Amino acid sequence: GQSLEQPSEVTAVEGAIVQINCTYQTSGFYGLSWYQQHDGGAPTFLSYNALDGLEETGRFSSFLSRSDSYGYLLLQELQMKDSASYFCAARYSSASKIIFGSGTRLSIRP
Amino acid sequence: DVKVTQSSRYLVKRTGEKVFLECVQDMDHENMFWYRQDPGLGLRLIYFSYDVKMKEKGDIPEGYSVSREKKERFSLILESASTNQTSMYLCASIGGSNTEAFFGQGTRLTVV
16 A cells, blocks of 8 residues: 655754655655644645755755655744654555655654 | 645544544645654555545554545544554545655544
8 A cells, every 4th residue: 555654752952943844655656745733733735846956945844755655844943833743745546645644743842 | 735634633532433534635646644643653654545435454453444435535533443543644645646745734642
């Protein structure tokens, strides 16, 4: 089947940089997305990579390497409000199917 | 504002009941999804649909069925609810060429 692996928890300090990695299975792979979810809320879209390389959106960047079946989300200048769960999600089968990883809970210390 | 609306925020049902969870989107999206979210397991795909009357099984379809009679509405059906189906259920939609999926606020279902 298609599954994604990401770390379950990451802790970082306010103002620092953190990277959340994600590996995925390649069969039928179309592109990789990242979503943020605060406790009690719905997931919200952060970024999408279909091609290799880095996509930058403000303090958040996302990277994809199709040859390594690997991507990451980079969060810079961490703020307390960035404490949340982050999910990578892969699109498969001509983009109709979206599979999520199990999520990484990011905790930020002052 | 784009919107995905789930019919109930909280639901309590008895074991063996037939349960309907409704999801409506107003973005004319082709693709709609049902996920369940449990602690430590992330979002697991139950079913998805890429067009009216079309459906595909996700990773955990057992015990569930779906219906998509109109483009904007995607229903999840628990034929005979069981306690292990107690969970948060999330509906999402995405356009065919779009990259961003939009989620409803979720339905927290408790089966007693």
